[in-house]
Amino acid sequence: MAAHTTAPGVDLPLPKPRTKGTSRAPGEKSLVASPTTWIVWAGVAAFFIYLLGILISVIVDSLGRPWFDSWLPENATTDWYTGAWERFGMAQVIGVTLTVAISVIVLSVLIGVPAAYLLARRSFPFKRILTLLFLLPVLMPPITYGIPLATVMYNFGLGRSLLAVILVNLVPSVPFVIMTMTPFIEQINPTIENAARMSGANMRMVFQKILLPLLVPGILAAAVLVLVRTVGMFELTYLVSGPGSDTLVVAIYRAMTASGGGEARQLVSSMAVVYTVTMMVILIIALRYVSPTQLVARVKESRED
Template identity: 50%
Template sequence: MRGRLWGLALYMFVLGFILNLLGIVSHVLVSSLAKRWFGTPLPTAFTTEWFAYAWSNFDLGRVLGVTIFIALAVVVLALILGFPAAYILARRNFRGKPLLLLLYFLPLLIPQMTYGIPLATTMYRYAIGGTVAGVILANLVPMVPLAVFILMPFFEQISMNLEWGAAMMGANRFQVFRRILLPLTVPGLLTAGVLILVNTVSNFELTFLVSGAGSQTLVVALFYNVFAGGVRPVYSVDAMAVMYMTTVMLLLLLALRFVRPTQMVFRLDQPQR
């Protein structure tokens, strides 16, 4: 009986959290559709004009284009850089490998504000700060390691015997890569790609620190508008937020076709004793 109550309390907590979350998200949604909304349960009149307003006033077409371009570029480059490294780290043993893994781990562990400021400083010094290329390069810092760590287990699953078998049948290294490894790691590449995509679109700090007027992504533009609260009608900011939310949710839906939700956070393995 006590156990039942206890379980009930836990679910009530989860329910409370989810209701809160839904309240927060739907407030943005409802507000974006409101003509005016002052202290009533729902707005007295609805309109879709704020979307048109936001689209033209915030130059969202261009911002969205820049965001997509940056995100896709980060995905492609991170996979190209991460793929071979993940293969070696999954397959080979060498001294200093734990150190190498730690080095790849750090950009994911250290908060981006901490290394973002010196990184931005350096990039402005070499005149790539503020450019689209700069934003891509900065986002790659955590995303290359992310690609490595997502791809590694996929390589570990592929039996060495498959490669050896192909080699025994006369395949050279490139053929082994082209005919065996690449097809077998397609699920891994999709998983990594789609997670990097969501992460880059929603990544704030690094992009914020290194982007300039023409290289802002959607989330950074949103920040400036929320920050400047009052300058523009709040409904238009919410309309922009809804557009951002829709983008992320679409990508998330796509991501959840390849990964379980629990795969989206750090996984702590049991210590092996």
């Protein structure tokens, strides 16, 4: 027999059955999804089906011989990958792509983090105007400032060189680092730095011992953004690159337009698959060291401090 939790003789009111059309009690969840939820999930499913269809079609095209009367090729081959690797010098192109990406990441962090610290901690005249100038390369289409920038590079004799590719990619990458790091630094309580200075620490020690451990998640997040943008940047890289300094995305475009589009479509598809796999490997390695949930948690901790 169940034990009574009320005094003897006291009857508790029974819940009234809810009739049709009666609203639910506060906090009670409905087991039936709303039409809006179904529409959202249908849109997400359609997007992933569309994306998966594109990827599968490119992969199939890169592995099959020419076919016309069937959905799938009659036999598969990896000769297109071997041909693209030898014909377009894929080893050198991937090496150039990684060199440009790593160089841009390092330089962007070295320039952007101190600039973000000044914008977050200092007040000076024309601060808003300077912030707007930093945002212009992100807001404007790259081709609008890419042509004058490429003209400057060619006038200084840097055109079609690896250095030119790195320099032009710094223009949109540094603002990305500043945009990412400025709000992150603002969430760190400045009293921590003041306490360290009162204890005798100079600015270098404050940065190395106090700020840097707190900024590591933000720096890694900014590095991932710069990595993705640099590897996928076509306009700026195409304007100043040449043989020996083309990144992977530019090499794909040159393969598509070589000899008036005379290259086999399967060669271009195989290069696209290599580009996609390279990007996925880079992102998997990058996300191994930075997690969006870790970044949000660290910002929350900084707010509480």
